[in-house]
Amino acid sequence: MFFSLNLGKWIDVTQEPIKSDIVICLGGGTIDRVKKSIALLNEGYSAKLLLLGESWYNHPYIKKNYPDLPVVIDESPKNTQEEVWLIKRYMKEHGYQSALIVTDPPHTRRIKILTSKLLDNGDNITFRMVGSDVVWWDAKNYYRNEKARSFVWHEVPKIVYRYIVGE
Numbered sequence: 232m233f234f235s236l237n238l239g240k241w242i243d244v245t246q247e248p249i250k251s252d253i254v255i256c257l258g259g260g261t262i263d264r265v266k267k268s269i270a271l272l273n274e275g276y277s278a279k280l281l282l283l284g285e286s287w288y289n290h291p292y293i294k295k296n297y298p299d300l301p302v303v304i305d306e307s308p309k310n311t312q313e314e315v316w317l318i319k320r321y322m323k324e325h326g327y328q329s330a331l332i333v334t335d336p337p338h339t340r341r342i343k344i345l346t347s348k349l350l351d352n353g354d355n356i357t358f359r360m361v362g363s364d365v366v367w368w369d370a371k372n373y374y375r376n377e378k379a380r381s382f383v384w385h386e387v388p389k390i391v392y393r394y395i396v397g398e
Contacts, residue, residue, distance in 0.1 A: 239373030242383055242390070243336040244343050245362035248276045252327035257314055257334040257342070258284020258306075263363040265289040268333045269297060271361065276331060283317060284308045311338075315345040322356055329357045336362035336370065337382045344393045 254277045256268040268280055282290065282304045293300055305321070308314040322330060334342055339360035346358045362368070373379040 238383055238387070239337070239370040239379070242340045242386060243362065243368075243370040244339045244360055245336050246359045248274075248331050248359060248361050249329075250275070251277050251329040251331045251359065253277055253279045253281055253322070253325075253329075254331045254333060255281045255283065255318055257311070257332065257338070258282070258308065259311075260285075260335050260338075260363060261365070262289055262292060263365045264333050264335065265292065267361065267363040269293070269300065271331055271333070272300065279303070281305070281318075281321065283314045284310075311341065312345055312349075315342070315349050318346075319349055319354070319356070323354075328355055329359075331359050331361050333361045333363055335365055335382065336368045337373070337379065337386055341386055341390050341393060344390065348393070 248271055254268050254271045256264050265282070268282075271277065272280055278301065280300060280302045282302060284306060290302070290304060293302055305317060308317050318330065318332070322328070332342055332346070339362060343358075343360055350356060367376050367378045369376065369379065373383055
């Protein structure tokens with residue numbers, strides 16, 4: 232019982248943003264991830280945005296509301312691990328050393344695991360996990376919200392799998 236009540240605080244490893252080379256918006260979420268990513272750009276944390284996976288469907292929103300925003304879109308990743316591999320490759324190709332990765336808060340633990348497992352010892356790349364500002368998330372009381380509860384219980388097996396199989 233204690234673990235399930237504290238699971239929301241364990242699964243959410245959101246960090247405060249710091250100035251970085253790039254903001255990366257992971258796909259699969261709602262417009263909240265894109266809005267948070269744009270807010271980070273507007274607040275001066277970075278000057279470039281990379282939209283991954285299913286984030287491309289938010290491109291019309293960006294073009295309409297932020298036509299001059301420097302956006303790169305890559306819709307080739309089909310899952311989170313592919314997104315992280317693409318992030319690593321993209322950052323190496325462009326000489327980036329730091330990134331803010333924007334995703335929903337209960338998704339941050341798994342992203343942190345994937346980024347740490349996919350980096351080589353010689354990689355000089357740092358990532359900070361930044362949670363989107365979704366209204367349904369409360370780490371302390373996640374179990375009271377059906378969407379948050381469902382998200383957490385879908386993430387836990389994926390996290391356990393990552394620990395067991397590694398990459």
